[in-house]
Amino acid sequence: MYLLKSFGAASLLAATVANAAQVVLNWDITYTNANPDGLQERRVIGVNGQWPPPPVEATINDTLVINVHNSLDVPTAVHSHGMFQNNTAYMDGPSMVTQCPIPPGHDFTYEFNITQHGTYWIHSHYMGQYMDGFRTPLILHNTVETYQYDYDRTVTLVDWYHAESTEGLATFLNEYNPTGAEPIPDSGLIMDNANASLTFTPGKTYRLRLINMSGFVTYHYSIDNHTLDVIEVDGVEVQRQPMDMVSLTAAQRVSVLVTAKNDTSMNYYMHADMDTEMLDSLPDTLQYNISIPIFYDQTHTNFGAIQNIAFNNTSFDDTILQPVEVLAAVEPDVSINLEINFDVTTDGINRGMFNDLPYLPPKVPTLNTLFSEGQYPLSSEVYGPQTGVHILKHLDMVQLVLNNKDGNDHPFHLHGHVFQVVGRGDGYYDNNSSITLNTTNPMRRDTIRVPGEGYTIIRFRADNPGVWFFHCHIEWHLESGLAVTLVEAPDVAQQRMTLPSSMSEMCTAGGIPATGNAAGKKGLDLSGAPSGVTLIYDGFTARGKGAMAGCIIAALLGIATIVWFAHADPQKEARAIVESKHMQ
Template identity: 65%
Template sequence: MRLISSLLAGVASLGAVQAARVVYDWNVTYVNANPDNLKERQVIGINGKWPPPPIEVTLGDTLVVNLHNSLNEPTALHFHGQFQNGSVWMDGPSMVTQCPIPPNYDFTYEFNITQTGTYWAHSHYMGQYMDGFRSPMILHNPNESYAYDEEVTVTLSEWYHDSSYTNLATFLNIKNPTGAEPVPQSGFINDSANTTFHFKPGKVYRLRLINISGFSTFFFSIDGHDMDIIEVDGIDTERKTVKSLYLTAAQRFSVLVSTKNATNLNYYMHADMDTGMFDTLPDDLQTNLTAPIYYDESHNNFASSEDIGMDSDFDDISLVPLLKESAVAPDHQVNLTFNFDVTTDGFNRGMFNELPYLAPNVPTLNTMFSMGDLATNAAVYGPQTIATVFKHLDMIELVLNNLDSGDHPFHLHGHVFQIVARGDGVYSGNTSDVQWVNENPVRRDTVMVPAESFTILRFRADNPGVWIFHCHIDWHLESGLAAIFIEAPDVAQQRMTLPQQFLDVCEASGIKATGNGAGKEGLDLSGAPSGITLIYDGFTAKGKGAMAGCILAALVGMGTIIWYAISDPEKKVREMMAKQ
């Protein structure tokens, strides 16, 4: 990997660098790897190496990623948690904000860094990032809210021995009617089964925790050490001391850890998989991951374990952002009730309001920019994009009702949201039955919605463009658990123009770059992906006709039997004998 940093603004009067142009040249390639020492497999790396290198930039920088796709399949890159305000086309999800990048094609992502904190970058094409195409992304702040001596990035992930395509074919299969997700074969701390850490005594460490999984939740703790949470998904928070915390897929935390003065003991870091998410639990799956933290590597004296795993009582709704923003009454409410069921194609799919998301024939952002006044009509984006149009600067209330027996992490692109309420069962709409968090509720971009419960979010529609909202369990996203938010399309058309490379990549992919969700003009949506729906729970017209025929046949049959029974049986026998 070649990293080029060139100064843009020079040195200010105080001697501080104002901004830089940080350039990464990434050749996306296949690599063979065996990180769990159990099975070598093909993974996706950068410049012939795996795991991919971290991205590190500073507030005010311009990030440039020159990507060449050397795979034999398309790809797309998402910078998770970046608002992309004014650069919505750089968000990355395939067929949402761009056409996928075809094999042997060059594509450039470039945008200004306006946020700070802990993030990550990953493929947003099918289940590809579970094949290894993901990387930490650290946005440094020259004026951090908290002081510390050193920082360490800690990634948590599960690992599959089969490719995402093989696992997806097993998951979305008529032979899997219950929708059992593929269970991983291993789990990692920092992409390895053999990770170690070294702490210096008397120091304060900032640990940047990132769950880069496609499925698993992890419970995190360190023997003998408290952790002070100071950041959640890029939002600085008031210090909160905890012994453990959980991270669902795609969530991030920063914690401060004060090290001991003595070096007579070493300690273990723990990352325990949430096994309640797995339909089956293989005997050989190591779910309690550990990594030694050495104060003194010359001895093996380790402190007693304090790992409590899934017994953790941590709840992120108790976190308090440093920058105060009180909850505001909503202008617009969206109710998204979700569940899993077998659909008309025979697959068990995730769906919002009984309809799974199907990608359109034209990227939704391209449709927004090319359809003029019709861009404010949700129908233009396709019958199964689950599209909702928001007015500029409206406060949106998003009600999530989880009818499923499992927990689900949901991520909103282009925004952070407030978590203003949680509760058991389905939200009735009666606000008096809910315990609201009105004073400075926690803000983040990925939230865990517990099983058979509801969660209520609020965010300001202040980022014109197209944003996907989806479950970050990648199996569920690919099965249809997603919705599209079209935000202030009229304002976006006035302020922005889709760059030419986003039209060119569609042409290179053989995908239409303009038009409605079907790739046509106006509201003619014929040919747009549709028709995969919840199986009708009742009688169709044909079914009613068949039932009527069955009933009529049954009545005739029963009438014949009755008539025969009341006739002279001896006469009937004589007639039958005579015929013989």
């Protein structure tokens, strides 16, 4: 939320609205080939036959229109990451959450008002497609920027796989992968190219918009002999904070101001170093500390001393950042404890889960259920047994306590909101924990790192009726089930919004029910809804108890036989046999 705080703001707003534009993009989603790391050409997903897809830019109060045609041989869906989508929840994009995926050969138009400014990105929200290259920056400008700078540059960070995401998912979600080892990327890239570079003009100030568009890897970013002044995280402007390095988990964005030196005698390197803690193996072929040159003068090859501050340095603490727009945290109306864990489930696959239950997509998109089932959407039951639905009351202050029982860090993204980060630490947090929460002006963002075997506490106001996904943004983990669904003020959503007919038509085109509960039926008849993938029962079932009882009886009979035989007189038994034969 951006508040107008100065006298005369009404006239400024009127002028801004008058200058608002409609930004129209025509995207044909296609396959093409690319070799960004120079090691292997592969099929990728691009736009209009080109890869990488073109960056998207707009200004606050514009209307963004993306006309999508799906020329792939599989469905797709498009998510504008970080957009609030106030009153347009059906434009959010996650497949089977707010929409049916777009079938091959079909069209769909995403249209929504730009009410925010800052650094965002657009990516596929169907299976693991964005790891196949379907991702691009979304840069939203303010009419008057809070910070002044001379140049605006976007620096993307990605992990890169030579195998397509379908192959990676087949390997990861497999009973022969009981430890849940994630596929290791083959490369890391800055600005989608192993040969990328930047040029600095002496004395000028650059806004570098860092976007981690990876499916897995966290990056630590730095520039040799330059200070990074952080001014924005995930679209939220913060008080200028100098740093030597910044860390970005998958899906996080950070804007930094960098003032170029007045000396052209040296060029320098920027570094993006992979956090290797989550990698189950460290291949010799993988370069972990990636760097590209920043040229002050391309006529020479003199480079300043390589500091590589980021390498093996994870000291960046984003919780110290303070938003420019001061907003104190208030006591929550409701607190939801979400335990993060991984374990082998009844289908033999190691899955991610909240509160011991992995997410399974329903047969009808959750938002469609909200709009088609009358009063039933006020109850979580109608949305299915494994969508992890939590019903939120309108305007409640909601607290999510994220207790990570896994040993690794995880990035979690909340659709439709930014949240306040009021606490983070080691160990397990509960009501008996004696820690001091940050409630004065805590950092706000939409994607947060939860430390391994630690906790993070976030709060947000339930002021955006609709259906919002909350999930790990490591794509392997999302597809394994590490997600829940927040159904926010369903009664208010029904009053404020109407599901466009194009949403239902797209479902029908794809052979997916457009109405009904999670099973595609009416009311609370949920027979056939996706379910049954749960933790393996830690105990004995009725059949198991019967089998155990049989084993015990058989064992007792065996022991009794052995005891009887041990106490028998072999000679007496032999004489009895001989006498019996003589009598015959």
